[in-house]
Amino acid sequence: MDFISPLDDRYYSELRDFATSVSERAFVKYRLRIETLYLDFLINLLSKVGIVKPLTSNERDKLLSLEFSDEDYARFRELEGRLGHDVKATEYLLREKLSNAGLSEIARLVHLGLTSEDVNNLALNVLIKIAVYKHLIPELTNLLVTLTHLANEHVNTPMLGRTHGQPATPTTFGKEVAYHAYRICYWLWEIISIKLQGKVSGATGSLASFKVITNEVNWLDELMNFVHDLGLEPALVTTQILPADSLTHLLTSIALMAQTLINLTQDLWLYNMIGYVHVSGKPVGSSTMPHKVNPVDLENAEGNFKLGSSILMEISRYIQVSRLQRDLSDSTIKRNIGLGIGHVILGIKRLTSVLNNIKVDVEVMSKELNEHxxxxxxxxxxxxxxxxxxxxxxxxxxxxxxxxxxxxxxxxxxxxxxxxxxxxxxLNPHSYIGYAREVTINTINHCNEVLSTVKTQVDEELSRLRRLGFLNQ
The missing domain is CATH 1.10.40 (Ribonucleotide Reductase Protein R1; domain 1)
Structure with a gap:
């Protein structure tokens, strides 16, 4: 088959689960679920002021149990092809599904008061949360655990330090590994600390359409509560689109974290070059030089970090600007967020695999220390x-x-x-390592504390996404 991105072909087996979570099909599924949750929210509100009848328990169960199938996606593509509008196609698809479920009386309320971007921003942030908390962070924590174990194993392994590429005061291999683990901890903490924003504010951010529905509802508070219940921070003021700042903060943090991982891959590459470590290669290292054992997975990881970081940084730069109340140029840009994160995840997988199979040559390190x-x-x-x-x-x-x-x-x-x-x-070069052992142990303990906090937040985020129905299908 013909594919444009190597993530969909050459590397697909490593990213299959991730692709399921961030594909165009997944984005449509999340938008359909947002529309469904909003419809439930709307009917509940309007029934309290006598505008519509409340749903019976059975009707509500039917509504919230609506699923999204391959046939639904095919139907969506048909509707979008005819209408030329993806969110309108999602609305019409939901109306059809309501009719098929015996809920045709509430179909007229689908998307009531909303603009497309109300649905899109919420669904996109759900997609990103799933990408980050279900895929990216678990891979990062696996990498971090691997690093802390390696640091602990070599907490007392002295080696020659190098500054400007030249011999410098000795250090330990454990401390140098701990340094990179510490940097990952910093970015893990930064990423989980970022609160993505969301909004339901209508066509130009004034909520004008909601005032037409009824004045008996405090729409400002209620819509903010709806956004908050999705696990997002409600934006106080918007145009038609959500301010990009929280998303930009997250994407740039992931991109900069990838840059720190480039630092790790390059250090490992150099250690492999001078014989401090031995990185496993493929069965064939060269098409012409049989002796070669190339660190291809390490180099592949570096390349993916560079590409993923570049994509995410460019997306972040671009989406900071939108003409007046909105223009559509960001739509195609945002559809590549999964691509950027995918390259970073692939890099992490390859790097973790390298570290799990790496051989540290203590004898080479000791011999070189004795020569300096x-x-x-x-x-x-x-x-x-x-x-x-x-x-x-x-x-x-x-x-x-x-x-x-x-x-x-x-x-x-x-x-x-x-x-x-x-x-x-x-004194000798093996013993002149200062407090490297203590620094390493302190760093490992710190990383373990971060890992515990991260695990708690991942569990909370994924639990909310399951409860809301985004991970059940």
Missing amino acids: WETLSEAVQVRLRVLGMKDAYEKSLTLFRGLRLSRTEYIEALSRLGADDPMLMN
């Missing part, structure tokens, strides 16, 4: 200054700068400095 005793020069100049040597840094500079020293040469350098301090004499 000059990296203790920081300790030397700091300690000698503490002991009273005024020009300790300058003297150390002349003895250590640009050189690679063995243990013997290091001891000779101390002698030339007149340093017979036991601390410096007994």
